[in-house]
Amino acid sequence: MIAATDLTKVYAGGRRALIGVSLRVHEGEIVGVVGPNGAGKSTALKILSTVFAPSSGTATVCGHDLSDAGSIRPCIGVALQDVGLDPLMTGHEHFTVQASLYGVPRDAAACREARLVERFGLSDHVDQVVGAYSGGTQRRLSLALALLHEPKALIFDEPTVGLDPRARRQFMATLRELRDQGHPVLLSTQYLEEANQLCQYLYVIDEGAVVAEGSPADLRAAVGGLAFRVTVGDTVDDVASRVAGTWQSGQPRIDGEQLVFHVSDQIRDPDAILAMLRRVDAEIREYRLVTPDLDDVFIHFTGERSESEPGQRPMDMTVRIQRGGGQRWK
Amino acid sequence: MEVALVMYKRALREAKRIPITTVIIPLVLPLFMVTIFAHVFARITSVSGFRSGSQYVAYVAPATILMASMLGSATAAVSTAVEIQTGFFDRMRTSPAGAVPSMLARRFADATRLAVFAIILALVAWAEGMPISNWFLGLLVAAALAALWGLAYGGLALAACVRTGSAELANALLPLFFPILFMSTAFVPLPLLPHWLQGIARWNPASYIADAIRVALIQGRVDGGTIWRAALGIFCVALATQFLIWRAGQWLGRR
Numbered sequence: 088m089i090a091a092t093d094l095t096k097v098y099a100g101g102r103r104a105l106i107g108v109s110l111r112v113h114e115g116e117i118v119g120v121v122g123p124n125g126a127g128k129s130t131a132l133k134i135l136s137t138v139f140a141p142s143s144g145t146a147t148v149c150g151h152d153l154s155d156a157g158s159i160r161p162c163i164g165v166a167l168q169d170v171g172l173d174p175l176m177t178g179h180e181h182f183t184v185q186a187s188l189y190g191v192p193r194d195a196a197a198c199r200e201a202r203l204v205e206r207f208g209l210s211d212h213v214d215q216v217v218g219a220y221s222g223g224t225q226r227r228l229s230l231a232l233a234l235l236h237e238p239k240a241l242i243f244d245e246p247t248v249g250l251d252p253r254a255r256r257q258f259m260a261t262l263r264e265l266r267d268q269g270h271p272v273l274l275s276t277q278y279l280e281e282a283n284q285l286c287q288y289l290y291v292i293d294e295g296a297v298v299a300e301g302s303p304a305d306l307r308a309a310v311g312g313l314a315f316r317v318t319v320g321d322t323v324d325d326v327a328s329r330v331a332g333t334w335q336s337g338q339p340r341i342d343g344e345q346l347v348f349h350v351s352d353q354i355r356d357p358d359a360i361l362a363m364l365r366r367v368d369a370e371i372r373e374y375r376l377v378t379p380d381l382d383d384v385f386i387h388f389t390g391e392r393s394e395s396e397p398g399q400r401p402m403d404m405t406v407r408i409q410r411g412g413g414q415r416w417k
Numbered sequence: 418m419e420v421a422l423v424m425y426k427r428a429l430r431e432a433k434r435i436p437i438t439t440v441i442i443p444l445v446l447p448l449f450m451v452t453i454f455a456h457v458f459a460r461i462t463s464v465s466g467f468r469s470g471s472q473y474v475a476y477v478a479p480a481t482i483l484m485a486s487m488l489g490s491a492t493a494a495v496s497t498a499v500e501i502q503t504g505f506f507d508r509m510r511t512s513p514a515g516a517v518p519s520m521l522a523r524r525f526a527d528a529t530r531l532a533v534f535a536i537i538l539a540l541v542a543w544a545e546g547m548p549i550s551n552w553f554l555g556l557l558v559a560a561a562l563a564a565l566w567g568l569a570y571g572g573l574a575l576a577a578c579v580r581t582g583s584a585e586l587a588n589a590l591l592p593l594f595f596p597i598l599f600m601s602t603a604f605v606p607l608p609l610l611p612h613w614l615q616g617i618a619r620w621n622p623a624s625y626i627a628d629a630i631r632v633a634l635i636q637g638r639v640d641g642g643t644i645w646r647a648a649l650g651i652f653c654v655a656l657a658t659q660f661l662i663w664r665a666g667q668w669l670g671r672r
């Protein structure tokens with residue numbers, strides 16, 4: 088199990104990356120951490136992987152306290168956001184080095200390497216130097232290496248970045264297998280659809296704090312209301328800027344060719360929105376009222392903004408849907 | 418132990434894959450010194466202070482060996498900085514073995530290379546006219562002191578690179594070999610140095626290391642007093658740089 092309580096991190100430069108993150112990953116559970124760029128996901132995962140210590144807060148990983156990094160390290164399989172490969176070494180040499188770092192006996196290492204190479208589709212690459220690998224192949228190697236010592240708990244930072252759809256599906260299957268064998272799996276991701284399919288529990292992190300947590304379904308329900316998706320004829324950005332000038336009640340987000348409005352009253356709100364769109368001369372091609380997806384959840388809890396503008400969260404409160412249901416507002 | 422061996426082999430393999438930085442660059446200047454520079458300044462030995470009848474190439478050969486040691490001892494530091502940048506260092510840190518075996522192995526791989534450099538330079542100096550009376554003893558002392566000095570001195574660049582993760586810093590430290598060797602008896606005997614420099618040269622371990630190598634190569638004997646001082650000097654530098662590396666490592670764990 089992985090359990091963290093009130094982790095904070097102030098980097099040496101003074102940057103406050105975490106201001107109190109608590110999370111929990113049980114055995115046989117895949118838990119996801121999502122949040123905008125710079126939210127502090129990697130910082131939290133690095134602390135739990137014993138890369139560096141938190142500024143305050145405590146955590147236990149596989150029953151060992153964070154301060155006892157030496158006991159944690161053999162138990163965890165880690166793949167950080169940087170693949171951390173040596174461009175001058177071949178794939179096979181990476182397996183050899185990794186095995187020696189974890190004290191895996193030579194026979195066992197050779198046997199597991201063969202299996203992992205097969206599973207991660209690396210057969211054509213193991214004898215090439217990693218510097219000649221494509222980005223996705225490097226990612227696959229880094230994921231395979233994390234499993235070489237058959238760790239108890241797994242920590243992956245954005246593991247599926249750069250993977251093609253097939254490799255991604257295979258990796259997700261591997262994760263489910265590990266979960267079913269009873270391993271706790273903690274991962275971060277930017278792919279919300281993936282989080283939705285894979286994770287039993289999610290933490291939405293923003294600006295170094297958990298702003299929402301719960302199962303994907305609970306989180307969608309917590310957003311409440313519905314999403315009103317309008318496909319417009321003109322350039323969607325153009326329409327959005329015209330809307331921004333006139334529409335006071337909640338700005339829509341842009342999703343592909345669509346403007347997505349959050350509505351609470353499903354009878355009156357769509358009418359008002361459509362009327363408003365006609366007023367700003369938007370050509371309406373299609374509209375649909377749908378239940379919110381995880382993208383809506385994400386935007387709802389973290390606000391639509393980039394890392395550089397520390398904007399306002401739509402609600403100044405944290406929603407927690409505790410395991411087993413029941414909402415608590417803080 | 419197994420991991421240190423794997424890492425040592427890895428470091429040697431890597432040195433072979435990038436020979437320009439690991440072999441050519443550290444050897445060019447010392448080879449130039451022992452072949453051309455030594456002849457340009459050949460007449461310097463007629464000045465009193467040198468042993469009469471000696472050749473400058475024989476005097477300066479240990480200086481070129483030390484120079485190669487100092488120029489070639491930053492490879493561990495540069496490679497470690499690159500590992501910090503690529504994240505390979507964190508891969509090792511999150512493993513039970515940690516990053517220390519790799520750093521140690523890299524330093525010993527550097528030392529191995531420096532021992533070979535010392536032998537190459539001694540051979541070239543011999544071809545240029547330096548007499549070698551006891552081959553085995555001469556090459557052994559030269560190789561051992563060159564390796565140990567590189568190991569100790571290279572720790573400075575390693576500490577700087579671990580602390581900053583920047584390989585440029587190791588390169589910025591390279592010219593430091595210049596004042597260290599010129600403020601020693603590596604290029605000219607003590608009496609020829611300006612008075613104020615003599616004081617520094619007496620405290621400079623490079624003086625004793627160069628002297629010990631010279632005596633071993635030319636006279637084929639081990640001068641107890643000089644060797645002892647050379648070893649003490651190397652030990653003190655090693656202790657100081659090891660402390661800096663340890664501090665830099667502590668810092669990495671807190672970041």
Ligand SMILES: Nc1ncnc2c1ncn2[C@@H]1O[C@H](COP(=O)(O)OP(=O)(O)OP(=O)(O)O)[C@@H](O)[C@H]1O
Pocket residue numbers: 098099100102103104122123124125126127128129130131168672
């Ligand atoms: N080594 C560091 N020194 C100083 N500040 C850092 C360091 N690493 C990260 N930060 C800062 O800490 C904050 C959190 O960074 P972190 O990498 O944890 O974000 P993230 O959620 O993983 O983002 P992304 O989605 O882009 O990977 C950012 O503001 C970042 O600039």
Ligand SMILES: [Mg+2]
Pocket residue numbers: 128129130168244
């Ligand atoms: Mg990150």
